[in-house]
Amino acid sequence: MSENRRDVPFFMTATTQFGLEEVLAQELRSLGAKIEKIGQRAVEFTGTKQLLYEANLWCRTAVRILKPFAGFYAHDEKALYREVGRLDWSQYIRPEQTFAITAVVNKSTFEHSLYVAQLTKDAIVDQFRNRTGSRPSVDVKNPDIRLHLHMIENDVVLSLDASGESLHRRGYRQQTNVAPLNEALAAGIILLTGWDGKKPFIDPMCGSGTLLTEAALIAQRIAPGLYHQGKFGFQNWPDFDQALWESVQMDARSARIEEPQAYIAGSDLSADYIELARENVVAADLEDYIRLGVRDVKDAQAPAQEPAGIVISNPPYGERIGEETQMDALYKTIGDTLKTSFQGYDAYLFTGNLEAAKRVGLKASRRTPLYNGPIDCRLLKYELYQGTRKAARPESE
Template sequence: MAPSRRSAPFYMTATTQFGLEEVLAEELYQLGATIDKVGQRAVEFSGDMQLCYEANLWCRTAIRILRPFAGFYAPDEKTLYRETGRINWAEYIRPDQRFAITAVVNRSNLEHSLFVAQLTKDAIVDQFRNRTGDRPSVDVKNPDIRLHLHMIENEVVLSLDSSGESLHRRGYRQQTNVAPLNEILAAGILLLADWDGRKTLVDPMCGSGTILTEAALISQRIAPGLYHQGKFSFENWPDFDQALWDSVRLDAEQARLEEPQAQLVGSDISPEYIDLARENVSAAGLEDFVRLSVRDVRDAAAPKGEPGIVVMNPPYGERIGEETEMDALYKTIGDTLKSGFPGYDAYIFTGNLEAAKRVGLKASRRIPLFNGPIDCRLLKYELYQGSRRASTITSPPGPLSKREGEPDAGK
């Protein structure tokens, strides 16, 4: 690889969950990325090494940041082995390092991803052994270098994984309730709600507190990557720029706002869940910014001050026989929203669309998302009275404003 220079852009791919692609593209754009393509569960973009580091630190809805470096057509295993062997792997892996390959194969002659990964690994190891007599070792659990192979219709793209541990694992969650939102989805819901990081935010069914913790990270301008466990994989790359990384990390640490920027209020009927939420919020060092209490959703009400937003992820009732219970719960939620939160916008994230009809309010937005394998919707309800307000969308606070001289995103 060439030495890292801020003036040397390269292509990258950020992966995410279904439905969060546009949110992630906006996050990357605000960091200064050139957005090349918004695909399904991925955003292709270009930027320099500084952007690569910043994307890992700041992107709230990215799972991984990949750096493609080679591509070729491989209709059979012989071609895959040969073309892999033509890459100069000494540019990407040192003989004393450990590496792992993740393969994703779709609509190709070679159908089995594990076989493709094994064949690619053999080609890499054989090249090192033939050239130097030494070879890097394979470690699927804790590799220094992570490689991704994407094969679709026999077209192969090889990428370096810059992230290492999945970016959704912030490191603050001590333990969780039965069906928690992951951190990326929680952050994505807040960004899809166009929350500006300053309006009051209430979660009256907060569970283990993931939505509130992510809200605090947004409002206090805290980079989620500062919680990343262990090294980022790019720190093991041959062209890793320690001085640049130190600078990017220092900038992120100094961007944090110490004074509370928004009222963040959470409650749950379960004392055990509130204890869990307190543990998680405390593990993230955010206990000064989130107010938690034990309260039945039927008793939830807006705190004093200007109206804000309500965000909640109520149970879906996946067990047989829970239909009546869920209908009653969602009716209670609707009654609470109507009586307790005048002037607010409410967002309910649910995988039970039948029960959601019992809310008794007309949704003004219905955004398709998934919670794991569960087909869900983020439903927006406007609770104000009187004439329809003109809606204004403000970007949530981020680490950097758009780099000067760049055009507005054409969205």
């Protein structure tokens, strides 16, 4: 593609998780995007092809970057088939490529998104067959070209998926414990705290270490997309600019800071989880930046000789029946540890068990609604002032 096409701005949409929209908009702004609209789980923006590549590489809280290319109204099946058939699909898909369609249908006369996807696929395939006698194949698992169809009240928007595999799958995670945070959510939680990437960052119940890993990526200015497995979606597009992509990757690699920027440490009662965390940290090439240890949360300590920072955790929620007393005791222990060992710190708990969270015994100064998968959660902030517990403790301590 000719050089001059690089600088023409176009519309894009970045999708994210509920509650992270403002954080994602800020990430996009810092890359030079012009924000057009912040919606539910999505941010609409304009930018150039370079920005499209950079957004896939750098956005920590994005799930996908989409490039809308067509919109129309379809009052029934015939109209949908006809409008899809009017587009010149050779601009987007080559006959030897595979493709897949994801459809999302809201408040429309069409009942089923699968049916809408099927009809769209038929219209595309029929066009190729009629024009060339050959047709691209459908590959639902690992297609070259992913298309998104979004229909609201029979208004259709078709987009190309620039990301391919979901961006939250960074590729550093070897295996995970039972209920890990996804990486985009972990990064979002950290960015919501406003952590500066310099102060100490402590996770006393770190599980397989996702919060710690994402914190180290932020502190060391490492682009999460550098871990992406396989190709990004845009690499299979007809207008893919190899030279531009190589320069964007080179810039990202040279942005990395080698010198450790922050004291980042995590511990967990389970030696197995710490082993898992270690494997993930090594896979991400971050072992120089993260300290890990086996320790009960009640024994967690702020590091001596370090200024106050943030302590952050995603404790178990206790989804199983009969775990209430256990959870109440655990959250009370967390509260006691925060009060005695982390004075002067800001503490953040991300939890889906709001009943147990009352046992922490501290008043939350902020409560941010988020979801962990289907679980309605809160990110609770506690400000642990110096001297909150002084009166209760004898001087000799």
